[in-house]
Amino acid sequence: MTNYSIGDLATRSGVKVPTIRYYEEIELIAPTGRTAGNQRRYDSDALDRLRFIAHARAMGFSMESLKSMLRIANHRDAPCEDLDALVEARLKEVDERLAKLIALRTELASMLESCAHGTVADCRILQVLSDHEECRAEH
Amino acid sequence: MTNYSIGDLATRSGVKVPTIRYYEEIELIAPTGRTAGNQRRYDSDALDRLRFIAHARAMGFSMESLKSMLRIANHRDAPCEDLDALVEARLKEVDERLAKLIALRTELASMLESCAHGTVADCRILQVLSDHEECRAEH
DNA sequence: CTTGAACCTCTAGTGGCTAGAGGAATTATC
DNA sequence: GATAATTCCTCTAGCCACTAGAGGTTCAAG
Numbered sequence: 001m002t003n004y005s006i007g008d009l010a011t012r013s014g015v016k017v018p019t020i021r022y023y024e025e026i027e028l029i030a031p032t033g034r035t036a037g038n039q040r041r042y043d044s045d046a047l048d049r050l051r052f053i054a055h056a057r058a059m060g061f062s063m064e065s066l067k068s069m070l071r072i073a074n075h076r077d078a079p080c081e082d083l084d085a086l087v088e089a090r091l092k093e094v095d096e097r098l099a100k101l102i103a104l105r106t107e108l109a110s111m112l113e114s115c116a117h118g119t120v121a122d123c124r125i126l127q128v129l130s131d132h133e134e135c136r137a138e139h
Numbered sequence: 140m141t142n143y144s145i146g147d148l149a150t151r152s153g154v155k156v157p158t159i160r161y162y163e164e165i166e167l168i169a170p171t172g173r174t175a176g177n178q179r180r181y182d183s184d185a186l187d188r189l190r191f192i193a194h195a196r197a198m199g200f201s202m203e204s205l206k207s208m209l210r211i212a213n214h215r216d217a218p219c220e221d222l223d224a225l226v227e228a229r230l231k232e233v234d235e236r237l238a239k240l241i242a243l244r245t246e247l248a249s250m251l252e253s254c255a256h257g258t259v260a261d262c263r264i265l266q267v268l269s270d271h272e273e274c275r276a277e278h
Numbered sequence: 279c280t281t282g283a284a285c286c287t288c289t290a291g292t293g294g295c296t297a298g299a300g301g302a303a304t305t306a307t308c
Numbered sequence: 309g310a311t312a313a314t315t316c317c318t319c320t321a322g323c324c325a326c327t328a329g330a331g332g333t334t335c336a337a338g
Contacts, residue, residue: 005316018296035304048269076258079258080265087251108229108233112227117220120215129195130194131190157326158326158327174334177333
């Protein structure tokens, strides 16, 4: 029967106090009990959920996905395919992002290489930036 | 002596009309001439600058960096070190982002692998998400 | 000269928080 | 038990880089 204040919850979860209130407002977490003086009090389940949220956010899952995950987590005897699907979708996003970043990295590196360290007037960097046609990859 | 309307400029540069006005507002581009009826008119230099901006934005350079670049581009006989520095800084950012994404990718993939495709109750995905300690990488 | 498309300014909204004001409740110290 | 310090409450506003829309004006084609 733990009885955390919102500040306790914040330090334990790493999620800031106003963010916790924000999550309540957008109904990502349910409103919790209050003291006679209207202050929020949480139990350890709430802490678990917040940690879950923090972790999933850190992995880049969208708020939308988070809401789905939390919903799914409540149906403990349902098959977990939907969960899989969400993770797969995120993996795909990450892969796409990686591909783009790698292409970009190549481009940036080659810009640096082709710079002759002269004056701005004949700097290849500016030329490349001015002329998208010079790029292999689109971004 | 080209004489583009803001719409022409938008179609030619790929930057949307309101965005061009926004760029003017935040002084990323200079205010341009107007017709007697107060409509903006641009020349081909403006188009070049806008294309430059669009391209640099697509490469992920910050607005801050963009402003610096545009300033630097005006000093045509200065050395281009500062330009190099900006590109290098961006390259470093990209590398950091890549490292994190690769770690994340690994994690997501292993989550998917460890899922036994049973019920939500014993799905490893939920367990991993609930417990940050299980992760090698921080994110 | 009429029409219709494109333009103008201005305000407000987006997401995911963060910051601050002004005031009430709780906790720690004496 | 009084007081002081801290934490909490709600509410409003701000952040970035745009995007959307209202209400009205100007331009270019026919």
